[in-house]
Amino acid sequence: MVADTDATEQTAPRGSRFGRVGVGVLAAVAVIGLILGTQLGWLVFGNTTPGDESVAAGFARDMGEHHAQAVEMSLEVLQTTEADDVRALATDIASTQGNQQGQMEGWIRTWGLPMARPGDRMDWMDQSGMTHSMHQVEGAPMAGMANPEQMESLRAAEGEAADVLYLQLMITHHIAGVEMAQAAVDGGVEGEVERLAAAMVNGQESEIDLMLGMLEERGEQSQEQSGLTVGVAEQSEPMEHEDMGHGDGADETDGGHADH
Amino acid sequence: MPRPDRSTSKAAKSGKTKGGKPPQGAAADRQARVAAIQKKASSSGRRSTSVIWIALALVLVLIAGLVAWAVIDQQNNRPGMGAVVTYDELDDPSDDLGRNHVQTAVEYQQHPPVGGDHHPRWLNCGIYEEPVPSHHAVHSLEHGAIWLTYQPGIAEGDLDALRDLASQEFMLLSPYEGQEHPIMATAWGRQLGVQNGDDTRLEQFIRDWRQGPQTPEPGAACTGGTSVDLVGG
Numbered sequence: 001m002v003a004d005t006d007a008t009e010q011t012a013p014r015g016s017r018f019g020r021v022g023v024g025v026l027a028a029v030a031v032i033g034l035i036l037g038t039q040l041g042w043l044v045f046g047n048t049t050p051g052d053e054s055v056a057a058g059f060a061r062d063m064g065e066h067h068a069q070a071v072e073m074s075l076e077v078l079q080t081t082e083a084d085d086v087r088a089l090a091t092d093i094a095s096t097q098g099n100q101q102g103q104m105e106g107w108i109r110t111w112g113l114p115m116a117r118p119g120d121r122m123d124w125m126d127q128s129g130m131t132h133s134m135h136q137v138e139g140a141p142m143a144g145m146a147n148p149e150q151m152e153s154l155r156a157a158e159g160e161a162a163d164v165l166y167l168q169l170m171i172t173h174h175i176a177g178v179e180m181a182q183a184a185v186d187g188g189v190e191g192e193v194e195r196l197a198a199a200m201v202n203g204q205e206s207e208i209d210l211m212l213g214m215l216e217e218r219g220e221q222s223q224e225q226s227g228l229t230v231g232v233a234e235q236s237e238p239m240e241h242e243d244m245g246h247g248d249g250a251d252e253t254d255g256g257h258a259d260h
Numbered sequence: 261m262p263r264p265d266r267s268t269s270k271a272a273k274s275g276k277t278k279g280g281k282p283p284q285g286a287a288a289d290r291q292a293r294v295a296a297i298q299k300k301a302s303s304s305g306r307r308s309t310s311v312i313w314i315a316l317a318l319v320l321v322l323i324a325g326l327v328a329w330a331v332i333d334q335q336n337n338r339p340g341m342g343a344v345v346t347y348d349e350l351d352d353p354s355d356d357l358g359r360n361h362v363q364t365a366v367e368y369q370q371h372p373p374v375g376g377d378h379h380p381r382w383l384n385c386g387i388y389e390e391p392v393p394s395h396h397a398v399h400s401l402e403h404g405a406i407w408l409t410y411q412p413g414i415a416e417g418d419l420d421a422l423r424d425l426a427s428q429e430f431m432l433l434s435p436y437e438g439q440e441h442p443i444m445a446t447a448w449g450r451q452l453g454v455q456n457g458d459d460t461r462l463e464q465f466i467r468d469w470r471q472g473p474q475t476p477e478p479g480a481a482c483t484g485g486t487s488v489d490l491v492g493g
Contacts, residue, residue, distance in 0.1 A: 020309060027312045034319065065429050072483050102479060105471075115404075115471040116428060141427075148386075 049111040055187035058124025059197065060104040061117045062142060063180055067101040069145050070094075070173055076154055077166040085214055086163045093170070093207070103196060125183045134176055137229055144176020146231065153231035164220050167211045168230045171222045174204040174211070341452075341464060347374045348449030350473055357449060359402065359476060365491050366395045372409050372436050373398050375448045381490055385482035387426050388434040393489040400432055401448040403480035404471035408462070409436035409444050418443065421457030430470050430482050448474050 050056035074094035081087050108115060117123075121142050139147030146154070146169050157165050181200035189197060215222055223230055347370065348357050357375030366377050373394050382399035383392055397407055408422050412435045422443065426433035436444070441453030445462055447469035454461060471478065 023309045023312050027316060030316055031319075034323070068429070068481060068483065072481070075484065105479070114467040115430075116467045118467075141429075 050113075050189075050193075052113050052118050053124070055124045055184060056189045056193045057108065057111065057113055058117065058122070059180065059184040059187070059189065059193065060107050061115070062121050062124070063177070063184075063200070064101050064104045064108075065121070066142060066145060066173070066177055066180065067097040067104075069151075070097045070170065070177075071101065073146065073151070073154060073166060073169060073173070076151075077162055080158045080162045081166075082159060083163050086166065089207075089210070089214070090166070096203070100196060100200070103192075107193065122180075124187065125180070134179055135172070136176075137172075137232075142176070143179070144173045146173070149233070150229075150231035160218070164215065164218060165231055167215050168220070168223050171208055171211050171215075172224070174208045175224070178204050178208070341461060341468070343454075343461065344450055344452045344465065346450060348474070362395070363491065364395070365393070366398070368394060368398070370451065371439050372407060372444065372446050372451075373401075374446055374451050375401060378402065379490065382480075382482065382485035383432065384485045384487045385430055385432055386487075387423060388432070390434070391436060392432070392434045393491065395491060396486060396489070397432060397434075400482055400485070401446065402476045403430075403482055404448075404475035404478065405430045405432055405482050406466050406470045407432040407434070407446040409434055409439055409446065411435070411439060411442050412437060414442055414457075418457030425462060425466065428466075428470075431466075447472065448476060450474060 071094050074090040074097075077086060078090045078094070081090065105115070134143035136143040136145075137147050137150070139149065150169060154162065154165050154169065178201050181197040181204070184197040185194060185201065212222060229235055358377045359375075360377045361380040362377045363379065366373075368376055376398055377395075378398035379393075379395040380399070381396060382403055383396035385400060385405050401407060408426055408431065410419065410422060410433075422433055425431065439453075441455070443454050443457060443459070443462070445452045445454075445465045447465070450465075450469050452461060452465050
């Protein structure tokens with residue numbers, strides 16, 4: 001009798017206990033599985049590359065356009081120049097900035113973003129807290145870039161006149177380029193983007209020094225030094241010195257821009 | 261399987277005494293009570309089990325709903341681009357549109373053309389007030405440019421909107437006589453016709469196809485070409 005009771009006592013409760021525990025375990029496993037799965041999903045499919053409106057994407061697009069004009073200007077002057085130093089500089093700028101432009105375009109594609117920007121040029125610079133104190137000549141797409149009239153003047157010029165015009169336009173181009181690259185660094189870009197932006201700051205700054213020296217050798221001044229806009233028929237407002245990122249250099253006349 | 265009769269053992273347990281069976285009358289009562297408790301316990305056991313299953317099912321339905329919503333929301337954010345006509349599929353080795361360099365004017369099938377043979381010099385990107393030579397413009401398409409064209413005489417508001425769109429790189433804007441729609445956007449192998457300059461599909465078309473996957477020559481420039489017709493006569 002007691003044995004029977006024990007037997008029934010044991011099997012029946014165990015059956016229901018097992019059922020309840022089993023379901024509980026199954027539920028717990030399912031919930032944990034869901035949580036883990038969601039985490040894995042975020043990891044695998046979540047966006048960890050710069051977004052369409054990020055500083056990195058804005059920098060890549062804008063600097064890409066900026067570089068494209070520097071390459072165009074350099075290729076233009078290469079066809080007419082007779083000066084070795086200008087030929088060397090133009091070759092250098094064309095190949096370097098052409099390569100860098102390709103790098104930046106590659107980033108945009110790898111990030112899965114359209115080449116076309118979502119808003120206006122330099123929108124991303126507002127993000128980094130940079131005020132738009134950069135000089136932009138009327139009709140130019142972006143700060144530092146030449147407008148169509150200036151580009152046409154460069155195409156039409158030859159020999160020494162073309163060399164001087166090229167150097168003047170390129171100095172202005174570089175000054176803005178340095179500011180844009182610095183804005184990207186300040187804006188917190190990372191990895192390869194940061195490396196290239198920092199390299200642009202350094203490289204273009206020393207090229208500005210080089211070009212100022214080349215102009216001086218020719219007895220000419222940069223646009224920033226003279227306050228005049230070159231390659232245009234009419235002068236719009238004169239360029240202001242304080243806008244220029246390359247502070248002291250603009251006023252030096254002792255040729256102290258060493259290391260070429 | 262018939263449930264085992266537990267009344268006796270339960271009664272013994274609930275009795276809590278080492279004692280044997282309670283007197284018959286009270287035992288029957290207790291048995292009945294215990295049976296009721298057991299029934300409630302097991303059915304509540306059943307209920308808590310089903311509650312868990314229902315909860316699981318609800319969670320799954322919730323997840324399915326979220327996923328569906330995300331997918332549909334993504335579709336809705338892109339304006340209906342079904343109106344884009346495709347003349348050359350991506351990854352299509354048959355190359356329906358020719359790409360030879362020729363020094364003469366070319367007769368194209370589409371107006372404006374979406375690709376085909378063209379002049380060795382591309383048309384510099386920008387805004388043109390007069391119709392442009394197609395044999396140069398098609399080369400610009402090959403470089404990834406978007407060619408916006410309009411029927412001469414469209415409203416000034418529409419034209420302003422088009423000028424705004426064309427102020428970016430790799431954009432061409434020109435009037436085109438005899439095209440089917442008031443405003444058309446063309447990329448290599450792709451074309452869209454719209455009525456108004458502020459049609460949001462224009463911007464989406466540009467985002468999709470400017471220097472996009474259809475570009476036969478990626479990396480090529482849209483400057484350094486020509487701004488005038490180089491084919492004589």
